[in-house]
Structures are given as C-alpha cells and as structure tokens.
Amino acid sequence: MDVVLEPLDEAGFRSFHEVAVASGSTATYENLVARLRFPFAGFGDVRHWLARHDGEVVATATLMFLAEEENSHLVLAEVVVPPERRRQGIGTAVLRALLPEMAGREVVEGFQVEAGGAGEAWAVALGFRKANATVIQRLRFADVDPALWDVPIPDGYRAEQWTGPAPEEFVASYAEARTAIRDAPRGETALRQPEWTVDRVRAAEADNLGRDIEERVVVAVHEETGTVVALTQLELDPHRPTWGRQRDTAVLAAHRGHGLGVAIKAHLLRRLVADRPDLRDVYTSTNADNVHMIAVNHALGFTTVRSVVQVNRPVAGDVVVEPLDPHSAGEADLRGFHAVVLAAQPVDQPDEDPESYEDLVARLRNPFPGFGEMVRRVGRRDGEVVAAVTLSFPEEENAHLAVVDITVHPERRRQGIGTAVLRALLPEVVARGREVVQGEQITAGGAGEKWAAALGFRVSNEVVLQRLRFADVDPASWDRPAPAGYRLRRWVGAAPDDLVASYAVARGAIHDAPRGDSEVRSPEWTVDRVRADESDALAEDIEERVVVAVHEETGEVVGLTQLQLHPRRPGWGYQRDTVVVAAHRGRALGVAMKAEMLRWLTPLYLDLVYTGTNADNVHMIAVNYALGFTTVRSLVEVDRTAAGLLQALGGVDAEQRQAEHQHP
Incomplete structure (x- = not known):
C-alpha cells in the first residue's frame, strides 16, 4: 500500500x-x-x-x-x-x-491508544510494546453533589490559590513540589517528567499566557515551614469553553498520608463552581497503577470514561541478533559485549565490582560447569552492540528449560531492544524442544523484573544473595565444632572412594530444600554423576572444596557444603550447596560444616565469599548471618512457556496454544 x-x-x-x-x-x-x-x-x-x-x-x-x-x-x-x-x-x-x-x-510513542482496541493490536504487531496504561476520568458538574467537596485542609497546613504566575514567596518551593510528580507511577513510558526549577516554572507560565490559557493552582502550605508541599493544577482553554483540564496533582513524599491531595482538589472544585458556573466538565488522566489517586477522583465525583495505553518502540532500525563465539570472535565484538555488561553492572548489580575485559573474556570462554550448553549472542542496532546475550540449555532433569540472560545497555533501554532480542531467540528455543524460558539472578524490583513482568513472565522463585567479606568478620564466629556423634572431613577435587556413595546420597537431600515454584529441578545424584561433575570442574580449572559431616556410627556422609574457587576471580569464593540429610537435621551440622569451610579458607587470603539462598529458607539465611554473611541483594527467577511467548510476540500455532494451556 x-x-x-x-x-x-x-x-x-x-x-x-x-x-x-x-x-x-x-x-x-x-x-x-x-x-x-x-x-x-x-x-x-x-x-x-x-x-x-x-x-x-x-x-x-x-x-x-x-x-x-x-x-x-x-x-x-x-x-x-x-x-x-x-x-x-x-x-x-x-x-x-x-x-x-x-x-x-530515538523512540516513537503512541500515547492515547484505546486499550484493547484495534490500535493497540496493530501497534503490537509492529513491534511496539505496551509501556503504560492510563485511566481517563471525567467530572460532570451537573451530576455531582457539591457536598463531596467539603473536605477541610488537614491541621498544620493551609490552602493557597492563584491564577497565572506563582507568587514570588512560593515559586521556589512550588517548583520543588512539582518535581514530586516524578515518583508517581508511570509504567514503562519513555516520556520523562521534567526537573522543575523556578526558571522552568516561569517559562511554562509564560507559554500558557501566550496561548491565552488560564491556569489555576491550589497548593497546600506547611504552616511550620511556610513552603508548598502539595499542589493541583487546572487549565481553562478559551477554545474549549465548557470544560477544564486537570493537570498534575502532587504531594511531597514527607507529607503524604495526610489527605492533602483530596483536600486541595476539593478546594479547586469549590472555587471553579463559584467562579465558572458555565463549565460543564473537568477531565483528568491518571496512571492505571495509581489506585490511590483514582480513588481520590472517584470520591470527588469523577467517573471513568475510558482506558488508554501508551505503546512505544525505537525509531531506529531493527535489532539484529548475531552469534558470538568467544573463542573466535574479534576483539571489537568482545569489547562491545563487555561495554554492555560494564555499563549495566552499577545499575543491575551495584554491590559487585566492575568486571574487567580480560575477566569477562575468560568467563565467556570458560563458563561455570553444570549449566549445559551455553551460547552467546549480541544484539546490534545500526551496527552498534546494544545487548549482550547468553542462552543456556541444561540437560537431564532440566532439558525442558532454556535459560536466557539478556542485558541491554542502560542508555538503550525502554526502546524495545530486549523484546526484539527475545523474539529472535525463540525459534532456537523451540527448535531445541525447550518448553519453558527462564530468567535467573534478576535483581528484585529492578528493570529486568519489570521488563519480564510486562512480557507475561511470572516470578517463580526468590533468592537472597549474601556476601561474607573476610576483613569485616571476627574469625571467632567460626568456632563451631561438630556435634557429638559426628566428625568433619574435607577434600579438594574428587570425593574419597570410601565416602563417594554416601556423599552422592547426601547431595540428593537438596531436593527438599525450598525452591518456590521454580521450574528448575535438582539432580538425582549417583556416584557416576558425582564423578562427572568433578571432572567438569577440573576441566575448567575450578578448585572445588568440600566439607562433609560423617556420622560416626555408620561412617556415612550425612551433610555437606561445597565451595568453588574460579581462576578468573582469584579473590572470590562461590558457596554452592549446603545440605543435611533429613534424619540428621536439628543438630547444627550446617553451621559447623560452613564454619569449618571458612576456617579452611582463611590462609588463602580471599576477599569475599558469595552465596545464594532461597528466600523461604529462613534457617539457612540465619546460619549465614551467624557466620558473618550480610545480604547484599534480593534476586528473582522468572519464567514463561515458550508457547506463551510465541503467542505474545507473534507466530503461535494451534498446537503451541494447546501446550500453553496445559502447562502449569
């Protein structure tokens, strides 16, 4: 056409x-x-x-x-x-x-798209993402009892009002209060709220004056300080003589919860009725997540007339996803991958030190064992690397999973890049017969979790990331002897032949550790599988240290804790599984084994030990605290069926729809 x-x-x-x-x-x-x-x-x-x-x-x-x-x-x-x-x-x-x-x-956004209508469906088909939802509300004066507006200003505050420019005595604090709108719910819209200053307020007032728009403002002034702490604005346009347009309503965070918002909006409506009896309606729009302000508006007589969404996508060219073989890739591509990871680290993982280029390349070439085949991709826009991608295909019990890690450069986020990358990965996920797409180690409440939620992923598990910094801990906290009837043994690398069978059984006890609703299934450990796991670590030059609790009466391993030392992070230790066989729990074996591990590590002069513990495992979290660990971050796992993603992002057939329906 x-x-x-x-x-x-x-x-x-x-x-x-x-x-x-x-x-x-x-x-x-x-x-x-x-x-x-x-x-x-x-x-x-x-x-x-x-x-x-x-x-x-x-x-x-x-x-x-x-x-x-x-x-x-x-x-x-x-x-x-x-x-x-x-x-x-x-x-x-x-x-x-x-x-x-x-x-x-950089970004094109549709801002008044009827929710669920033809426009939204068309936009999604073109690669736009739904970034926000807004409720349009209207107050029709003829239909509202003015008694609803009899809302007094709370004690300790007074109302001030003006038309046009803010009074000099209030303009500075008024500008500060206007900036408070920035923490109102905004979804994922690319529209950014201004940082208000006195000069900016005056410029906006002059712009309205030049358009012959009458701007009415009601503010709440804090009696103790004499400053504006809340405001509501309304515009009257001579070209739309029968209705008013409610603009921002904002309350400074320290003054919320006192009913200031409803009080100043009620004050504004009382004033309008008195001054402009010819007005018929007032319109306002409120973010759909701002349930408090929507309720305030309903209480004052507003009714919801329709819902709209905001959709956006980049203006620039399409995202191209390309393979990256870390062994054969050129330095430019590897440095592009590193630049994305380095820029994202302080945003997504602020507790971690920046990863050097050399360390990243070593990690890409020598990945952690136990995650199955790992492939790398880069996402490019107009030739620039804007996304770093890892796709893992676990085997055995987890052969139904594809684990996806998509990192978008922070300066290129909110442009649909992550979604475009995920869409490009789905054919490979399906071709390998993977039913579920999972994201792991996503910072709770961060950009990654919000992006995943917008794409229909569910949070399936929560993990607490803890860290022990040796310089900050008194080694006396590790004086935790083994309880009577048990002895501790330790080794580096392969388990001794006399213990490997019971060690494999003990490793299987991890099955009843809390895992939330995660799709990840713990292994069924056998002697052969233990030996294969040990060989994988040895091949990657990873030193694995193990402390076990041996039951004196039977000579069997009934508890264990594992820690790995990776050559690319010489100052760090990675605490892996800690588990006690059910019949031997309640005797403080876990804390004794972990304390022994820390004493064993002391001569190595490590800086840190990291460990991740399921958020529901309050006992193990408490054990870690007792040994000197501190919580640095909360993480989530998210997942969605591949069929569901195909349907959401385009290209699902009837068989896949059935799979989505049947999958729990």
Whole structure:
C-alpha cells in the first residue's frame, strides 16, 4: 500500500474531522479545528498530515516533538485510519512514511491508544510494546453533589490559590513540589517528567499566557515551614469553553498520608463552581497503577470514561541478533559485549565490582560447569552492540528449560531492544524442544523484573544473595565444632572412594530444600554423576572444596557444603550447596560444616565469599548471618512457556496454544 503524506492546512480540516468522526470521535468540527490551531501547552512542535491513497484521504497523522531536554529522545505519534480502511496496510504505510520526519528522535510513542482496541493490536504487531496504561476520568458538574467537596485542609497546613504566575514567596518551593510528580507511577513510558526549577516554572507560565490559557493552582502550605508541599493544577482553554483540564496533582513524599491531595482538589472544585458556573466538565488522566489517586477522583465525583495505553518502540532500525563465539570472535565484538555488561553492572548489580575485559573474556570462554550448553549472542542496532546475550540449555532433569540472560545497555533501554532480542531467540528455543524460558539472578524490583513482568513472565522463585567479606568478620564466629556423634572431613577435587556413595546420597537431600515454584529441578545424584561433575570442574580449572559431616556410627556422609574457587576471580569464593540429610537435621551440622569451610579458607587470603539462598529458607539465611554473611541483594527467577511467548510476540500455532494451556 502506497500513501502520500500531505501537511495539513486549513483546506484539509474538514477531511481531518471526517476521519476522526468515522473512527469514533465525538468532537464537533469547531472543537477539532480549535485543537488543531491551538494545541495543548507542553507538547512542543505539533505537526499534522493527511494521508492519501489514489487521491483519497485514508488516514490522518500527528507527530509531537516535545521540547523539554528530558524528552529530546522522544516523538509522540498518532495515526488514525477509519474502520472501513483498516487491515489494508494503510497505518503501517503511514508510519513508514513518517520515519524521515522523526529523524533525530530515538523512540516513537503512541500515547492515547484505546486499550484493547484495534490500535493497540496493530501497534503490537509492529513491534511496539505496551509501556503504560492510563485511566481517563471525567467530572460532570451537573451530576455531582457539591457536598463531596467539603473536605477541610488537614491541621498544620493551609490552602493557597492563584491564577497565572506563582507568587514570588512560593515559586521556589512550588517548583520543588512539582518535581514530586516524578515518583508517581508511570509504567514503562519513555516520556520523562521534567526537573522543575523556578526558571522552568516561569517559562511554562509564560507559554500558557501566550496561548491565552488560564491556569489555576491550589497548593497546600506547611504552616511550620511556610513552603508548598502539595499542589493541583487546572487549565481553562478559551477554545474549549465548557470544560477544564486537570493537570498534575502532587504531594511531597514527607507529607503524604495526610489527605492533602483530596483536600486541595476539593478546594479547586469549590472555587471553579463559584467562579465558572458555565463549565460543564473537568477531565483528568491518571496512571492505571495509581489506585490511590483514582480513588481520590472517584470520591470527588469523577467517573471513568475510558482506558488508554501508551505503546512505544525505537525509531531506529531493527535489532539484529548475531552469534558470538568467544573463542573466535574479534576483539571489537568482545569489547562491545563487555561495554554492555560494564555499563549495566552499577545499575543491575551495584554491590559487585566492575568486571574487567580480560575477566569477562575468560568467563565467556570458560563458563561455570553444570549449566549445559551455553551460547552467546549480541544484539546490534545500526551496527552498534546494544545487548549482550547468553542462552543456556541444561540437560537431564532440566532439558525442558532454556535459560536466557539478556542485558541491554542502560542508555538503550525502554526502546524495545530486549523484546526484539527475545523474539529472535525463540525459534532456537523451540527448535531445541525447550518448553519453558527462564530468567535467573534478576535483581528484585529492578528493570529486568519489570521488563519480564510486562512480557507475561511470572516470578517463580526468590533468592537472597549474601556476601561474607573476610576483613569485616571476627574469625571467632567460626568456632563451631561438630556435634557429638559426628566428625568433619574435607577434600579438594574428587570425593574419597570410601565416602563417594554416601556423599552422592547426601547431595540428593537438596531436593527438599525450598525452591518456590521454580521450574528448575535438582539432580538425582549417583556416584557416576558425582564423578562427572568433578571432572567438569577440573576441566575448567575450578578448585572445588568440600566439607562433609560423617556420622560416626555408620561412617556415612550425612551433610555437606561445597565451595568453588574460579581462576578468573582469584579473590572470590562461590558457596554452592549446603545440605543435611533429613534424619540428621536439628543438630547444627550446617553451621559447623560452613564454619569449618571458612576456617579452611582463611590462609588463602580471599576477599569475599558469595552465596545464594532461597528466600523461604529462613534457617539457612540465619546460619549465614551467624557466620558473618550480610545480604547484599534480593534476586528473582522468572519464567514463561515458550508457547506463551510465541503467542505474545507473534507466530503461535494451534498446537503451541494447546501446550500453553496445559502447562502449569
């Protein structure tokens, strides 16, 4: 489908309105013309087009180039195709034709897309991601009892109000209070809230004045300090004479929970009724996650009229995912991989020291054993490495899993890169017969967890990452002898032949350790499997140290703790499994074995030992604390079926839908 974009002029207003009405708009011609001629303040340079096919107007388009420095990366877009011309490739052709107009902007975002409607489905099919959801609410004065607005200002505060510029005595604290809107829920939208200063406030006020927009503000002033701690704003546009547009409502964090928000909004409504009896409606939009403000609005008489979503994707070219063989890759590719990991580390793993280029290359070439085949990928956009990828294919009990680690450079996040990479990996996941895609060691509450949740992954397990720093711990805390009836033995490398059989049985006791709802299944340990595991570690030059508890009466191993020393991290130890056979628990064998391990390590002059413990395993976490470990971070595991991801990201068939339905 070919379309021609025609910049909108007054001769095209009627056609623009016809497309809007055909697509469900209730705006009169006069109201729409007013919006085109006099756009809302704060949206920067607004441009409109008609799209024609064979001379016929088949769509309209709008781009908004936000002026704020924070949003210089972003262009807001709206493409409207009348229902009778949809599903003909017109919207896609219009978007493609708009790309040259977007030059210099990194992200394109659709900001008023009807939730669940044709626009959202079209955007998702084009690789946009749903970044946020918003509730549009309306207060119709004729339908509301003004008694709802009899909400007093709480003790210790007073209300102040003004129209137009903020009074000099309040403008500095008013600017600070406006910035408090930045911690309101915003989903994953690429639109960034301003950092308000006095100069910026004055510029915004002057912009409204230049547009003949009346801005009304009510603030809460803290009596003790005389500063503004909460505000609500409303704009009255002469070109829309029957309704007001509620803008930001914000309360400084230290003053929340006192009912200031509802009090100042009620004060504003009382003032409007008194001053502007001709007004019919007030409209406001609130993030769907901001349940508190939505409830405040309902309490004041607002009703929800519709829900919209924000969708976005990069303006730049598509992401290309390429193999990276760490043994044969050129230095440029390896350094690109390292640059992504290095930039992400302080954001995603702030407790860890930066990984050098040499250490990373060694890790890629000599991965930890026990994770199955490990393949590396890089994600490129316009030739630049923007994502570092590891895909692991465990075997045996976990042959149903594909473990994915996608790291996107922090400066390139929120552009759909991670999603594009995951989509590109799915064919290989399916071809290998893997049913579940899993992400591990994701910082709880961080960008990775939020991204995974947006793609429908579930949190299946939570892990506490703990660290012992030898310089900070009194070795006396490790004076924990073995209880009567047991003795401790230790070795490096292979288990002694006289213990290996019972050692294998003891390792199997890890099966009843808490694992949340994780898809990872613990191994069924046998002597052969233990020997194979030991050989794998030896082949990677990993020194494995083991301390076991031997039951004196039977001579069998009934408890164990393992620690690995990796050549690429000479100052670190990695604590692996610690387990006690069920019949021997409750005798402090775990703490005795781990204490012995730490005493054994002391002459090596290690800096750190790291360990990860399931968040539900409160006993082992307490044992670690007693030995000097501290918690540095909480991690989550997430998973989703491959069939479910195919359906969400495109390309699922009936058989895969059935698999998604049947998988727990």
